[in-house]
Amino acid sequence: MQRSENFFAHLGMKNTQGRNHLLDVLEKTEIPLTAEDIYLKLKEKSIEINLSTVYRILDLFVAKGIVSKSTSSISNKSQFELAKKEHSHHLVCIQCKKTLTLAGCPLKCYEKKLKNKTQYDITGHKLEIFGYCPDCKFFANKQEE
Amino acid sequence: MQRSENFFAHLGMKNTQGRNHLLDVLEKTEIPLTAEDIYLKLKEKSIEINLSTVYRILDLFVAKGIVSKSTSSISNKSQFELAKKEHSHHLVCIQCKKTLTLAGCPLKCYEKKLKNKTQYDITGHKLEIFGYCPDCKFFANKQEE
DNA sequence: ATTCTAAATGCAAACTATACGCATTTGCAT
DNA sequence: ATGCAAATGCGTATAGTTTGCATTTAGAAT
Structure with a gap:
């Protein structure tokens, strides 16, 4: 999936592969995902990215307002979804x-x-x-x- | 604070000091508390109880429906309050x-x-x-x- | 009241989700 | 093409919570 070339640039972020992949996953899901969900979904597609990096990218997305973070009371894990x-x-x-x-x-x-x-x-x-x-x-x- | 003698017995639980102390704290608060909040409040009153025990008692209270558990999105800790x-x-x-x-x-x-x-x-x-x-x-x- | 036993507790250590330090790599401006 | 700041991978640290096991305690049986 290809978003506009300057999508990240506009927000003052480098346009890296990892960030694009994460955004792809978040754009395709209807339900909030945990960091590990995202990590595993990427692994399935043979996209190797470190779990730490997933956390770091998610933090950044939240800081930039692209993504919203919440905590599931059931699983006790943080969940992320596009901030619509x-x-x-x-x-x-x-x-x-x-x-x-x-x-x-x-x-x-x-x-x-x-x-x-x-x-x-x-x-x-x-x-x-x-x-x-x-x-x-x-x-x-x-x-x- | 003294609750009815068979309060715990009715629920099939032993009437232990720790459980009474925890219930005292939960009855006095207006806001949800974390396990550590409770542990520290008891420590202030010179009531020594192990943090593991606090967690175990809280789990039991939740299982018995005495207490409800939630997760604060801000602090990322579990919070407990009496189930009213x-x-x-x-x-x-x-x-x-x-x-x-x-x-x-x-x-x-x-x-x-x-x-x-x-x-x-x-x-x-x-x-x-x-x-x-x-x-x-x-x-x-x-x-x- | 004393004894007995299952359940509760304390303690240390394990576990899980998440964050971080540092060396290496990558994106992008020059 | 080159250089540098920013991003990433990897290993490890941390915080909240759970668990195994030895000891203690509540309460039933005597």
């Missing part, structure tokens, strides 16, 4: 980890109200929703008995 | 880390809608809101220039 204008949230099955990306954000109005009430300058939020997916929920109910 | 019927969320200043507990949960209705739409059996969610508190926001704006 219209951010989204995820519904995660606590059994099989299947993840659904939800359309829209239920907190838009709430944040405005909160801003007025608290005088905080609200810059963002993190929301994760948990549950059992249709495939797992029948089995999960059985186990509780 | 009426859960709450927190507004955290990304500069000074001052934390406000918010009344009510803005997701009640949303979760019902989601349940119908996705067929997931929704069991919970995690929400953190970030921003600059009144004290930090003036300074934060200055820095961006």
Whole structure:
């Protein structure tokens, strides 16, 4: 995948192979990925890149605002995804980890109200929703008995 | 602080000193605490307990549903708080880390809608809101220039 | 009250995700 | 083409958390 030649230059970053590869992976995924996810996806494509470098590139992308970082409460690992204008949230099955990306954000109005009430300058939020997916929920109910 | 004598027995757990101390701390706090927070609070009161034990007790409390665990995106540490019927969320200043507990949960209705739409059996969610508190926001704006 | 046993704890060490120091390589301006 | 700052690889350090094992403790049985 080839992005505009000066994409990185505009942000004051060198246009390196590693950064291009990472961005490719992040552009193709619908769900947030951990550093290791990305590392392994690249390895599958026979793209060798050091895990340290993956972390460093991700940190840089976050600093430049290209990527947003969050922490999954389930796995306790950091997750990364492209920072889109219209951010989204995820519904995660606590059994099989299947993840659904939800359309829209239920907190838009709430944040405005909160801003007025608290005088905080609200810059963002993190929301994760948990549950059992249709495939797992029948089995999960059985186990509780 | 003395809770009902058979509080732990009812849940099939031994009534140990450590568990009582941990529960005391969790009952007194308004904000979620990390394992180390709890360990240090106890140390201040000259209550010596091993950090491993703190972790083990917290894991047990979570398994028994007494306590809920979450992961702060800011600090990358696990946080624990009593699992109350009426859960709450927190507004955290990304500069000074001052934390406000918010009344009510803005997701009640949303979760019902989601349940119908996705067929997931929704069991919970995690929400953190970030921003600059009144004290930090003036300074934060200055820095961006 | 004393004894006994499974469960809880302390301690040290392992483990996992992530960060870092330093030598080497690469991108890019000259 | 050349040189230099920035990026990367590699090994190692660190922080948070977990685990194995010996010792202690809670509470049941006597």
